[in-house]
Amino acid sequence: DPSPQGSLLYLDALGAAFPRALARRGTALLHWSPGCPRAPAGWPLPSLYCTPAAAGVLPSRAAALRVQLLFALRQRALHVLEAGLAAELHDALVTLRTEWPRLAQELELGRLSPQPGLPDGVRDQLQALLTPGVARAAELRAECARGFEGIVLRLWPRLEVVVVRTMYGAERLYCDSLRQADCQGLPFYCPFYQAAGALLGVNLWPAEPAPRFVLCPDWAFCEFLPCLASKEPRTLLLDELWEGREYGLVVTAQPGEYRCCTGEVLKVTGFHKQCPVVEPVRRESQTLSVRGESIPEEQFCQSLCRTLTMWPGARLIDYVCVESSLLGDSSGPCAPHYEVFMELQGLRDLSEGQRYKLDHCLQEDFPIYKSFRFKGSIGPLRLHLVRPRTFTRLREALGSPVPMPRVLREEQLLQLIQGAVIS
Numbered sequence: 001d002p003s004p005q006g007s008l009l010y011l012d013a014l015g016a017a018f019p020r021a022l023a024r025r026g027t028a029l030l031h032w033s034p035g036c037p038r039a040p041a042g043w044p045l046p047s048l049y050c051t052p053a054a055a056g057v058l059p060s061r062a063a064a065l066r067v068q069l070l071f072a073l074r075q076r077a078l079h080v081l082e083a084g085l086a087a088e089l090h091d092a093l094v095t096l097r098t099e100w101p102r103l104a105q106e107l108e109l110g111r112l113s114p115q116p117g118l119p120d121g122v123r124d125q126l127q128a129l130l131t132p133g134v135a136r137a138a139e140l141r142a143e144c145a146r147g148f149e150g151i152v153l154r155l156w157p158r159l160e161v162v163v164v165r166t167m168y169g170a171e172r173l174y175c176d177s178l179r180q181a182d183c184q185g186l187p188f189y190c191p192f193y194q195a196a197g198a199l200l201g202v203n204l205w206p207a208e209p210a211p212r213f214v215l216c217p218d219w220a221f222c223e224f225l226p227c228l229a230s231k232e233p234r235t236l237l238l239d240e241l242w243e244g245r246e247y248g249l250v251v252t253a254q255p256g257e258y259r260c261c262t263g264e265v266l267k268v269t270g271f272h273k274q275c276p277v278v279e280p281v282r283r284e285s286q287t288l289s290v291r292g293e294s295i296p297e298e299q300f301c302q303s304l305c306r307t308l309t310m311w312p313g314a315r316l317i318d319y320v321c322v323e324s325s326l327l328g329d330s331s332g333p334c335a336p337h338y339e340v341f342m343e344l345q346g347l348r349d350l351s352e353g354q355r356y357k358l359d360h361c362l363q364e365d366f367p368i369y370k371s372f373r374f375k376g377s378i379g380p381l382r383l384h385l386v387r388p389r390t391f392t393r394l395r396e397a398l399g400s401p402v403p404m405p406r407v408l409r410e411e412q413l414l415q416l417i418q419g420a421v422i423s
Contacts, residue, residue: 028072031084060117108137337379
């Protein structure tokens with residue numbers, strides 16, 4: 001959870017950039033925290049929120065986000081829409097697209113329908129907070145019937161900003177999708193940088209589109225490993241960093257805790273009152289490598305998006321990669337390779353030629369990969385399409401609100417995604 005100092009810095013920056021953002025009950029929260037409630041970003045001012053805390057701790061992620069969405073829809077005068085992860089906002093708005101007639105009926109009657117993952121006792125508790133909203137239900141029906149481009153600003157016309165606690169790395173895909181469609185015309189603000197369960201930095205520039213974070217020296221003990229060092233590097237401290245360079249992050253969150261190499265790489269973009277200002281660059285744990293070729297998460301995504309431009313009508317909803325070593329005997333007698341599972345909109349199938357284009361783009365973008373492919377040391381990439389909502393179920397199966405992995409390492413998650421393949 002954010003420290004008091006971190007949350008107060010967030011509230012100060014938010015209020016300075018968006019003066020009406022601190023209005024009473026003007027913030028709706030979309031965040032699943034099963035088992036125990038996690039404090040929202042602005043927890044020192046609980047009067048900001050119109051979302052009941054009980055909605056976030058439901059055992060089912062889908063039920064939690066749906067109930068939180070319903071309470072957000074009740075409040076037309078929202079100024080801030082806050083989500084723990086960009087994927088949570090994305091999935092809540094997918095629910096709006098698919099279930100708006102039922103949501104409108106619940107708004108109109110002021111009644112929560114029974115649903116999986118919503119225990120009767122909690123439903124009764126939440127039900128007591130609802131009242132019929134006939135006019136608001138009519139507005140919801142009218143706006144959804146017009147389509148969903150720009151739907152967020154049409155449903156909440158006073159909305160000033162979307163706050164997402166994690167919108168870098170894997171979450172950037174969802175942010176880009178939201179900006180282009182449902183959240184057109186709204187700025188996104190990512191207030192915190194967290195790693196290894198510790199709050200490390202705060203973003204003091206809400207109006208800037210790309211998040212950057214001031215690393216605060218007394219929140220955790222941080223060390224930094226220089227990237228591309230010519231010899232075995234020693235760890236550096238905050239006052240030894242250079243602007244423009246990249247560093248691997250090592251964290252000791254609390255005195256007496258284990259020292260943790262987070263796998264996160266940060267770039268120093270400047271300094272604020274002698275404290276380094278950084279932007280996250282990549283997660284080393286999400287690097288693809290079957291022969292030591294090391295294709296970073298961000299660069300793989302760029303190659304994938306370039307491939308999409310060669311598939312007319314296709315829009316990427318989500319994807320995940322698997323190294324063939326996790327597949328075991330099911331991958332057959334072949335050289336090590338990647339398998340990519342994708343959810344697409346606009347295409348129901350791909351020809352072999354279309355599927356090969358991703359492998360071809362990777363060869364163009366990564367000469368080492370091309371060399372291994374030429375020698376036969378790495379086999380051709382295999383591409384699979386999965387049915388709609390597969391990745392929503394995958395995020396539920398993760399069991400906690402963590403950023404989406406782009407490289408699966410667990411057999412249980414692999415089996416879930418393999419069971420959803422349609423092509």
